[in-house]
Amino acid sequence: MIEIRVADITTLSVDAIVNAANSSLLGGGGVDGAIHRVAGPELKQYNATLGGCPTGEARISPGFGLPAAWVISTVGPVWRGGQHGEADLLAACYRNSFALALENHIASIAFPAISTGVYGYPKRAAAEVAMRAFQAYQSRFDRVVACCFSESDAEIYRTLLND
Numbered sequence: 001m002i003e004i005r006v007a008d009i010t011t012l013s014v015d016a017i018v019n020a021a022n023s024s025l026l027g028g029g030g031v032d033g034a035i036h037r038v039a040g041p042e043l044k045q046y047n048a049t050l051g052g053c054p055t056g057e058a059r060i061s062p063g064f065g066l067p068a069a070w071v072i073s074t075v076g077p078v079w080r081g082g083q084h085g086e087a088d089l090l091a092a093c094y095r096n097s098f099a100l101a102l103e104n105h106i107a108s109i110a111f112p113a114i115s116t117g118v119y120g121y122p123k124r125a126a127a128e129v130a131m132r133a134f135q136a137y138q139s140r141f142d143r144v145v146a147c148c149f150s151e152s153d154a155e156i157y158r159t160l161l162n163d
């Protein structure tokens with residue numbers, strides 16, 4: 001089932017939350033900063049052992065201080081006009097995050113709107129990529145949560161879900 005929520009993703013009680021990380025996996029701004037603050041310094045210490053993550057790939061870590069048991073960090077593409085493989089890379093973020101979740105027997109997972117903050121991906125185009133992935137994988141999970149940070153972002157997902 002796909003759920004559209006307006007929430008701070010760090011508050012969600014799901015098996016895994018997905019982090020829109022940067023390739024260092026050591027923390028940053030936006031949702032990444034929020035996740036590291038609530039998880040605590042152990043997340044950065046753990047991620048330092050992972051050796052980074054290329055754009056489009058994903059890595060898994062324990063949730064430490066978060067209500068979620070796991071953090072799946074994925075590195076979204078920086079929007080450079082749309083002709084630089086951005087859509088394929090963003091789709092890979094969702095696909096690789098779901099694949100890691102399945103490998104780890106995760107039943108409930110929440111995603112932020114990857115790349116739509118400082119990475120500048122247009123929100124509607126990013127939501128189309130996200131929703132295609134949610135629809136492809138939802139049958140293998142109890143809950144897939146599209147975690148929006150604003151009501152207007154949630155409205156974009158609702159429109160696509162009802163199409």
Ligand code: ADP
Pocket residue numbers: 007008009010020021029030031032034076112113114115116117118119120147148149153
């Ligand atoms: P990126 O670098 O991938 O663009 P950002 O963190 O800048 O990542 O933004 C990604 C999305 O996450 C944006 O839509 C932003 O509004 C949203 N966001 C920021 N903080 C949170 C949070 N605590 N919970 C859920 N979503 C958040």
